[in-house]
Structure formats: C-alpha cells, structure tokens
Amino acid sequence: GAVVSQHPSRVICKSGTSVKIECRSLDFQATTMFWYRQFPKQSLMLMATSNEGSKATYEQGVEKDKFLINHASLTLSTLTVTSAHPEDSSFYICSARADRGRGYTFGSGTRLTVV
Amino acid sequence: QKEVEQDPGPLSVPEGAIVSLNCTYSNSAFQYFVWYRQYSRKGPELLMYTYSSGNKEDGRFTAQVDKSSKYISLFIRDSQPSDSATYLCAMSASQGGSEKLVFGKGTKLTVNP
DSSP: OOOEEEEOSEEEEOTTOOEEEEEEESSSOOSEEEEEEEOTTOOEEEEEEEETTSOOEEOTTOOTTTEEEEEEETTEEEEEEOSOOGGGOEEEEEEEEOOTTSOEEEOOOEEEEEO | OOSEEEOOOOEEEETTOOEEEEEEEOOTTOOEEEEEEEOTTSOOEEEEEESSSEEEEETTEEEEEETTTTEEEEEESSOOGGGOEEEEEEEESOSSSOSOOEEOOOEEEEEEO
16 A cells, blocks of 8 residues: 555656656545655755645745646646756655555656756 | 764675664654665665654564664664665654655665675
C-alpha cells in the first residue's frame, strides 16, 4: 500500500517550453503532497507544499510563477515548469503521506533535461 | 549550523558487515524521524520511521533515536551488495502529515561482495 506514481520518469524539452509532471497517490488520498528538487550528489530540496483545493505553499527562493503547482484532487498533484531553461534541468520528486500511521512515500522521480 | 547533519561518506564495507549510519539535529521540536534508501536516479524508498526515542527493528534494519542527544542512527546487519545506495535521514516537527521533512545530505554506502 501507499504507492505514489510519478510520470514521466524522464523528459527532454526545448528551452522556452513548458513541462508538466504528474504525481498520483494510487491507493490512498493525500490532502498534502510535496515537491522536491534534487541536484546530483545532493539531498532533496523542498520546493513547495501542495494542498488539495488551495494554493501551494512555496519555499523561499522558489519562483511560484515558474513552478506552477495544481492539486485538483485528493489523488493528483501536478508540477508545471514554465518557460524552462537549461538551469531548470534537475531531478524532481514528489511525495505524499497516506495517514499519520505511515511514513511519507516518494514517487520515482522525473529527470528533466532542458536543451 | 544546519538543522540536520549527516556525513556524506562515502562508506565502503565488506558483505556481511554491520553498517552504522548516523544523523544529528539541532531542532528539539523534531518528533518524527525517518530513513530512506535511494538508488541512483530513483526516488527515495521508505525504510523505517519512528516518533519516539528508542529502537525500532525491521528485519536487518534497526532505527535508533536518542532525543536527549539529538542523534539518530540506522543499523544494517548482515549487509548485502544490494544495500549499496545512498541513505537519507529526514525528520519533521509535526505528526500531522503536513509538516515538511528536513533531510540530511545522505550517506553513500557501498557493500562489496
């Protein structure tokens, strides 16, 4: 149980285009999901907290107009990287928590390459 | 001082060894502690989590929390080559499920056959 599905697993896009990443909780409902970014050989950096039915809460230094988050249902949150640039190339990971009795489960991550 | 400190390693051990991975933290409000294993180019995989001080065991893995010292550990017994990965500790101040996790940098472990 507590499976989080994330896709695509890998995407290459041209500079200036937008990319959407989906994060789904498959067997549980998640009122809160989290989006992280991870650089090579670095730990996870929290970008934003996605709340179902309301606006996301962004961490300091994260551009909310560039990284659009939508949490339209209890099982789906999306991250859209708008007008992507090569410096946005990174590994993006989402996570969610089924309930208080379980740990946070992560998706398998999305490797974004902007060329 | 960072909220969570974790030695990045790398740590290399022979197969069958007992591995000890550790993190220290500075925020006394942390009450949820979790260990993840991350293979290269994959998302973190939940290993163990705990809310209280003491030990929690699951198979070859034992998680230990000492809140008085602000120190947590993960022990791996009879380590296997398949345990080779980066191990991340993380913690949060809330049990409610909406508090953000603070991660250590991760320790890269290699178990040699």
